Structure formats: structure tokens, C-alpha cells
Amino acid sequence: MEDKKITDITIALAGIAQSIGLIREIAQKGKVDSNIFETSIQSIFEMEPKNTVSVFGNIQSLQLGLEKLTGILHANTDHARLNARYMLSMMRLQRKISRNPSMLSTLGDRIQQTRKQVEYFSLTHPTVIANLADTYINAITPFRFRFFLLGNQKMLSIHENMEKIRALLLAALRSAVLWRQLGGSRLQLLFSRAKIAARAAELLKDIAINEGKVL
Secondary structure, rough: OOHHHHHHHHHHHHHHHHHHHHHHHHHHHHHEEEEEEHHHHHHHHHHOOOOHHHHOOOOOHHHHHHHHHHHHHHHOHHHHHHHHHHHHHHHHHHHHOOOHHHHHHHHHHHHHHHHHHHOOOOOOHHHHHHHHHHHHHHHHHHHHOOOOOOOOOEEEEEEHHHHHHHHHHHHHHHHHHHHOOOOOOOOOOOOOHHHHHHHHHHHHHHHHHEEEEEO
């Protein structure tokens, strides 16, 4: 693959991985970094970005996702393998939805409606998150899709946590759409795995250099 395409695909995959990472943190601990959470939620509304990274603001905002993606691509721990299964689940859902033009249209309309609420409340206001969560539920219902999430049952029983998780699943789905639009495929994950992992490592190194750190 050409250099730019590898970079763009790596960024989109990191977007999925970041949402998955946040979902697992909420499921286990009931809390996440608010800035990273905002990055994933904001990506849902970025439907006409000027470039791939602008979906997430900047590359620094994807540090967690790049770290998670690196682990997934190496898949040398149970944690990474579970993240990989979650990521593949979202890719399968994206493929199902992409084959249903009516659902795609409905999904876009609902996201636009929620965007208007952001202007009155805030990006992560409970009302906005609740509507994004409901949008996700409506999107998956026709496909009988289920996302089986392991976590702390006490955390998962809290309604606000579940709404955040569903909103993040919508963010993961948005990144999966972006990945597919950029020419992503599951075969690519097999045959270009090393190239994508190397690019993720390079992007993490760039972030560290910009922060005055050395990896």
C-alpha cells in the first residue's frame, strides 16, 4: 500500500481501538479520561472532514487508540486478543449497515439531529450521550446484533455507564465506516499487519517527540 493510505488506515483503526479501550475502562472502572472521551464522541459528528486525522482533532488525541491498536496487532496478551475480537465485531456491524441504504440514511439523520443538541448543551452532556446511545440501539436492532461485553457487573448496572458505552460503540462504528471508506478490508489486516503496526509505532514516536519524551 502507498504511504499515505497506510497512515490513513492506521488512524481509522486507532479510532476504533480507542473507543473500544474507553468502553472497557467504563465496563471495568466506571470512568474514563474526559478529554479522550470527548475525542471519540466528537468523531461521530465529523462527517465531512478535511483529512483523516481531523476526524479526531489531531494525532495526539489518538494516543490511547494507537497504543491499543499496537497491542491488538501484536495480540500477545489476552487483553489484546479480546480487544481484537471487539474491533472485528464492529467491522462486521459496519458491513451489515452499509448494505442497508435506508438504515444509513436514518443513522445520518439522527446524528444530525443530535448535533443540534450539542449547540444547546455540550458535547458530552447526558442528553446528548443518551441520544447517541439510542441512535446506536436503533441502528443495531434490525440486524439482531449483540455486543457481549465483559466487565464489572456493578459498573455495567449503572444506567449512565451503559449510555456512555453505547455512545462509544457508535463512535467505534463511525471509525469503522471511515476505515472502510479509506479502502480498509479484513484481508488487509492479515497481509499488511506488519506495515500498519510499524506506522502506529511511528505515530506514537512522533507524539512522544512532540511532548518532549523519548519512548
